[in-house]
Each structure stands twice: as C-alpha cells, then as structure tokens.
Amino acid sequence: MMVQTLEKGTAKQMVASSIVYDTQKLNLWYGNHHALKNIDLQIKENEVTAIIGPSGCGKSTYIKTLNRMVELVPTVKTSGAILYRERNIFDANYGVEELRTKVGMVFQKPNPFPKSIYDNIAYGPRIHGIKNKKVLDEIVEKSLRGAAIWEEVKDRLTTNAYSLSGGQQQRICIARCLAIEPDVILMDEPTSALDPISTLKVEELIQELKQDYSIIIVTHNMQQAARISDKTAFFLNGEVVEFDKTDVIFSTPEDNRTEDYISGRFG
Amino acid sequence: MRYVNHEAVVKKMNKRLIVNGIFKAIFLAATLFALLVLGVLFYRIISQGVGYLTPEFFQNFGSRVPEKAGIKAALVGSIWLMCVVAPVSIILGVGTAIYLEEYATKNKLNNFIRMNISNLAGVPSVVFGLLGLTIFVRALALGNSVLAAGFTMSLLILPVIIVGSQEAIRAVPQDVREASYGMGATKWQTIINIVLPSAIPGIITGAILALSRAVGETAPLVVIGIPVIVHFLPDNLLSQFTALPMQIYDWAKRPQEAFQYVSSAGILVLMIFLLLMNSVAIFIRNKFQKRY
Numbered sequence: 001m002m003v004q005t006l007e008k009g010t011a012k013q014m015v016a017s018s019i020v021y022d023t024q025k026l027n028l029w030y031g032n033h034h035a036l037k038n039i040d041l042q043i044k045e046n047e048v049t050a051i052i053g054p055s056g057c058g059k060s061t062y063i064k065t066l067n068r069m070v071e072l073v074p075t076v077k078t079s080g081a082i083l084y085r086e087r088n089i090f091d092a093n094y095g096v097e098e099l100r101t102k103v104g105m106v107f108q109k110p111n112p113f114p115k116s117i118y119d120n121i122a123y124g125p126r127i128h129g130i131k132n133k134k135v136l137d138e139i140v141e142k143s144l145r146g147a148a149i150w151e152e153v154k155d156r157l158t159t160n161a162y163s164l165s166g167g168q169q170q171r172i173c174i175a176r177c178l179a180i181e182p183d184v185i186l187m188d189e190p191t192s193a194l195d196p197i198s199t200l201k202v203e204e205l206i207q208e209l210k211q212d213y214s215i216i217i218v219t220h221n222m223q224q225a226a227r228i229s230d231k232t233a234f235f236l237n238g239e240v241v242e243f244d245k246t247d248v249i250f251s252t253p254e255d256n257r258t259e260d261y262i263s264g265r266f267g
Numbered sequence: 268m269r270y271v272n273h274e275a276v277v278k279k280m281n282k283r284l285i286v287n288g289i290f291k292a293i294f295l296a297a298t299l300f301a302l303l304v305l306g307v308l309f310y311r312i313i314s315q316g317v318g319y320l321t322p323e324f325f326q327n328f329g330s331r332v333p334e335k336a337g338i339k340a341a342l343v344g345s346i347w348l349m350c351v352v353a354p355v356s357i358i359l360g361v362g363t364a365i366y367l368e369e370y371a372t373k374n375k376l377n378n379f380i381r382m383n384i385s386n387l388a389g390v391p392s393v394v395f396g397l398l399g400l401t402i403f404v405r406a407l408a409l410g411n412s413v414l415a416a417g418f419t420m421s422l423l424i425l426p427v428i429i430v431g432s433q434e435a436i437r438a439v440p441q442d443v444r445e446a447s448y449g450m451g452a453t454k455w456q457t458i459i460n461i462v463l464p465s466a467i468p469g470i471i472t473g474a475i476l477a478l479s480r481a482v483g484e485t486a487p488l489v490v491i492g493i494p495v496i497v498h499f500l501p502d503n504l505l506s507q508f509t510a511l512p513m514q515i516y517d518w519a520k521r522p523q524e525a526f527q528y529v530s531s532a533g534i535l536v537l538m539i540f541l542l543l544m545n546s547v548a549i550f551i552r553n554k555f556q557k558r559y
Contacts, residue, residue: 069445069449096448096451101450107442107446109442113446
C-alpha cells in the first residue's frame with residue numbers, strides 16, 4: 001500500500017493509509033427509484049461508523065452496497081465509485097467473493113445456518129479451503145471467544161444453532177463473520193430483533209471488536225449510535241445530510257434536519 | 268353510539284354456531300366418502316386377489332392358464348424401468364430446478380419457460396407415449412426396450428419433479444443464502460452447502476411421488492408397444508420387457524373370470540411396490556431432516 005500511495009504525495013498518504021472505504025459520487029437506482037444520491041463518505045480504520053436515518057432513507061442500501069450484496073436485487077444499477085483500500089469495488093475484475101471475504105456482514109435478523117454451532121462457525125473457513133480439523137477447531141474457539149459466546153456454548157458445539165436464543169444466535173452470526181478474519185464488519189441493524197439485554201451484550205461486543213476491525217453499523221436507534229459509534233452519518237431520502245464525529249452530530253449538528261431527527265421531531 | 272350491539276351478538280350466536288356445525292359435517296362427510304371408496308376398493312382387491320398371492324405367482328411368467336399365470340416378468344421389468352427413470356428424471360429435473368431458481372435471471376424468457384413447465388405437467392400421458400414412440404423407439408431406434416420406455420417415463424414425470432424441486436428450493440429462506448454469499452461463498456458453494464441440504468427432503472418427496480406415478484402409468488407403455496406376455500427377464504437396457512400396469516391391464520381384459528382374481532393379485536403387488544417406494548421416501552426424508 002505504501003508504494004501505491006507514495007505517488008499521491010505525502011500529505012495524502014497519511015490520510016489514505018487509514019481510510020478503509022472511500023465512497024465517491026455514488027448513485028444507486030432500484031429500477032427507476034433513485035435510492036442513493038451522490039454519496040461521498042470516507043470511513044476510517046478501527047472506528048465504529050454509525051449510519052442513522054428514518055426508514056427508507058437508503059442506509060441499509062448503502063451498507064449493502066459496500067459488499068455488493070445489494071446486487072442480489074436484479075434491477076439495481078449504480079454509478080460512481082467505492083474505493084475499498086484504494087481499489088474500486090465496482091471494477092469488472094474485482095470479484096465479489098474476494099471482496100466479501102475481506103468485508104464480513106451481520107444481518108438484521110439472526111440468520112444462522114440450520115447446522116451445528118461448530119459447522120456454522122467453520123462454514124466460512126471451509127468454503128475458503130481450510131480442511132485441517134485442528135486449524136478449524138482453533139478458528140471456531142477463537143471466533144466464539146471473539147464474539148463473547150464461547151463460555152455459553154463450548155459444551156454443546158454439536159447442537160443445532162437454532163436451539164439458541166435470538167441474542168445468542170446473533171452473536172453466533174458475529175462469530176461466524178469473525179471466522180473469516182475480515183478487515184471490515186458491516187452490521188445492518190444487528191440488534192433490532194433482540195431484547196434489551198442481548199442488545200447490551202452485542203453493543204459491548206462491538207466496543208471490543210473495534211480494536212481489531214473497522215465497523216460500519218446501520219441503526220435506527222439513535223441512543224445506540226450515540227453510545228457505540230465514533231462517527232455518525234445521517235441519511236435522509238438517499239442523501240448524506242451530515243457526517244461528523246458522533247458527539248458533534250448529537251450535540252451541535254450543523255444541519256437543521258439532523259437536529260430535528262435526533263431530537264425526535266420526525267423519523 | 269356503539270357500533271357493536273352485544274345483546275344482538277348473543278342472540279345471533281346460536282345461529283352462527285349451527286352454521287359452523289353444518290359446514291363441519293359437510294367437510295367430514297366429504298372426507299369419509301373418499302375413505303369409504305378407498306375401503307371398498309381395498310376390500311374388493313384383497314378379497315379377490317389374496318388367494319392368488321402364492322410363491323408361485325412371483326416365480327411364474329405370464330400364461331394362458333390363470334392358475335399358472337405369474338408376475339415375475341412384470342415385477343422385474345418394473346424394477347428395471349425404475350432403475351432408468353429414477354436417475355434420468357431426478358438428475359435432469361433437479362438440475363433444471365436449480366438452474367431456474369438459483370442461476371437464471373428473472374426475465375421474460377425465463378418466466379415463459381417456468382410457466383410452460385407447469386403446463387407440461389398437465390399434458391396427458393398418452394401424448395408423452397406418442398413422443399416416446401417417435402423419438403426413442405423409432406428415430407433413435409431403441410425399439411420397445413427398457414431404455415426407450417424409461418426415457419419416455421422420465422419425460423412424463425420430469426415437469427412434476429422440476430416443479431416440486433423448484434418449490435422446495437424456493438422454500439429455503441433467502442436470509443441463509445445471504446449469510447453464505449456474505450462470507451464470500453460462490454453460488455455453487457451456497458447451493459451445495461446451504462440450499463440443497465435444506466431442500467432435499469422436499470425434493471425427494473416430490474421425486475418419489477413422481478416415480479410412483481411412473482410405476483403405475485399404463486398409457487405410454489401401450490403406445491410404445493410394450494409386450495404383455497414375456498417369458499424372459501430383461502438382461503440389459505435394450506431388452507424387451509413388460510411392466511406391472513401392462514400385465515394387470517392384460518389380465519383384466521381377459522374373458523375368463525379367474526383372470527379377474529389374478530389381476531387383483533397383480534394390483535396388490537403394484538400397491539405394495541408403491542408403498543415400499545413411499546416408505547423409502549419417508550425414511551430418506553427423516554434421515555436428512557435429523558441432520559439439519
């Protein structure tokens with residue numbers, strides 16, 4: 001990376017090295033519906049970036065564009081660029097499989113596979129070609145510890161993941177995501193289907209994961225964004241209204257619409 | 268003003284409960300009618316046929332003498348037929364279903380194909396017999412062999428297997444597919460590791476039901492020209508053979524009364540054959556469901 005950035009000059013090099021995602025003039029359409037408009041966002045390494053906004057503002061669409069999951073919808077068209085570690089993810093020769101191996105995702109509803117806890121965690125490493133049982137055992141333990149659920153499930157790794165509670169299932173999904181040792185973790189409203197205690201556990205977990213991963217989290221819960229994130233982006237009608245340090249957004253927002261939203265006047 | 272008059276509701280309650288009771292009785296009667304018909308059918312067949320179900324019945328070939336007539340050739344022929352139909356129809360059917368559900372984009376052409384596969388399931392079996400006669404028996408010169416009949420039967424049940432497999436694949440929740448794609452799995456890895464394990468109980472149930480239809484189907488065999496009295500067992504895929512429904516059909520249309528009983532015995536064998544196939548389906552389904 002140093003070699004690539006040198007030619008861009010020293011000032012930019014300092015910034016560039018810590019930027020994970022650089023979104024440039026991103027537009028996205030579902031058929032005729034213009035869902036994302038001219039998005040410009042820079043997301044930094046080892047930070048938690050929260051994306052907030054009312055329903056239908058494009059926040060989930062945006063996060064799903066970051067690992068190109070949005071392309072599962074057949075009518076999607078995009079323009080602009082998203083540079084992930086300085087490489088445009090829309091490049092024809094950038095395989096989605098490669099991108100998604102570096103950028104893990106945790107979904108809104110816990111979605112474990114109907115397999116054992118062990119097989120859930122080992123799924124990612126296995127599809128990427130790891131067959132050695134010892135290595136897999138180590139990955140499973142490390143990932144489950146990383147997701148703070150090892151103590152709860154270590155004695156029943158062979159039971160079906162569906163037998164766990166919703167909150168545990170979501171942490172299994174986080175562990176499954178950690179098992180591919182990603183660089184970035186995308187979280188699409190990861191606590192919206194969970195009870196308050198499970199939510200708290202996931203939030204604490206996010207704080208710990210921040211040491212090693214860059215986390216981008218979509219949430220409709222503004223208190224959650226205020227509690228856990230370093231930066232916050234406020235989306236409205238497919239546009240980024242404001243993007244700044246979380247404490248700035250929540251104390252002295254520049255835009256009236258941001259203030260209205262966070263003070264609960266709409267949304 | 269209140270819109271719901273509770274006194275009137277209580278007054279009318281009796282009438283509503285009576286109507287409820289009447290409909291329950293009608294639906295129960297409909298169910299009992301079907302059961303009754305089935306019961307009569309079983310009674311007739313068992314009472315007539317069970318006397319002929321002797322070990323000799325399974326060891327003898329067809330004969331003009333009712334007492335000497337046996338089902339050996341037809342039973343073995345039907346097993347041979349299934350050995351062709353099962354792999355051909357399941358491989359083609361499940362493959363098509365996977366392509367249509369997982370790979371094909373949702374455009375007009377593919378929707379047209381999907382719609383026509385469903386329509387194909389409603390085409391009368393005799394039409395498939397004519398198709399088999401034209402293509403497999405004559406054009407490919409396979410004759411009235413196990414292979415020609417097997418291909419014809421495969422075509423006949425293919426739409427049923429495709430539609431059944433499509434439904435089973437569609438029933439796999441989208442969110443587990445997303446989870447798999449989200450970790451960088453390719454489409455095929457997602458299909459083989461996530462989609463198929465969940466869909467296989469449904470696919471197998473549909474396939475076995477379709478195969479049961481193929482075992483009992485007569486019209487295509489008649490059109491292809493499968494013989495009814497065969498005094499040898501098929502020894503390769505191009506052998507001539509006969510099958511259970513052909514044999515039963517032949518016995519049933521003979522003038523001697525005793526052949527009616529032989530025919531009933533043949534039907535019993537066919538039904539036991541079908542029940543065995545269905546139990547295999549249930550066994551496989553339960554085994555897979557336990558694992559996932």
